[in-house]
Amino acid sequence: MHRVLVVLIFCFLSSGGSHNARAAGEPATLPDSRFDALLEGVKSPYTDRLIAIGKRWVAKSDEATRAVASVPSSASASATPVDGLTAKLAGAEVKMECYNTPGSKSYVGVRGEMVVAVPVAKMDAVLANIDEYKELFPDYKDIHIVKKDGNRWLTFWEQIIPVFFLSNLKYEILYLVDHSQVDRPIYRFQLKEPGSLRTFDGLILLEAQGTGTHYTEYDFWDADYGLLEKLAPSKIWTGSVEDALLSDLGLKYRAEHPDWTFKQIRKEAHQVADKYPIDEVVAARQPLTEK
Secondary structure (H helix, E strand, O other), X not given: OOOOOOOOHHHHHHHOOOOOOOOOOOOOOOOOOOOOOOOOOOOOOOHHHHHHHHHHHHHOOOOOOOHHHOOOEEOOOOOHHHHHHHHHHOOOOEEEEEEOOOOOOOOEEEEEEEEXXXXXXXXXXXXXOHHHHHHHOOOEEEEXXXXXXXXXXXXXXXXXXXXXXXXXXEEEEEEEEEOOOOOOOEEEEEEOOOOOEEEEEEEEEEEXXXXXXXXXXXXXXXXXXXXXXXHOHHHHHHHHHHHHHHHHHHHHHHHHOOOOOHHHHXXXXXXXXXXXXXXXXXXXXXOEEOO
């Protein structure tokens, strides 16, 4: 999951503060097995759209009709530069696509798609082991599950800010994990409370593809980047896409190579990311549209 996997160092440099997570121990919410149930977090312009993507994916029960052929995508098929990019990504382990939000330079939207060479159950187990994410995702000191209430999880994230006079960034993410469909888990997640990270909504869809797992993840977030949003918005995008790519690769390699050390997983992921056409993926971004 989510991966996310946003590097928010710049918003700290501009605001000089951190958002501390609320202490655990709040009244429990009754569990709900449906991924489209209400999450008591920060609703964003993409909350309902991700739920709609999930509903269309659920409706496609025929394995021969791949979910990615029917969910929203960017309107890029006819653009020549994007066609060239598609060719470059044809053999990539992870196919990344970016979505921009009209009126905002820094509201980041990313879709990652990959095939993982393990059965759905094994990929699901890796995804559910959130306490290991700090070893797989870049620049995190701590990621762990605070509590579980049925299939509703509260998770804590602490991102390292490599500036000695600034505190690390801390926030909480709510998860709803839906296993109501056999071998088609759905992970939906949302920011619990706003801070420097204003909104964050995500969705992960897993399904069998041959003997492996087809993995699709959507992430949309908005943050306070301060002056960086005006001076260098492209850095926000390229840094965010690189982090998303590294996170996806970390999950993939953890599932496919359980004998690898975390150090080896991170090394292999960085080697792939160094050669990935991130700048071109960012340049090809389009608004999320319905097909």
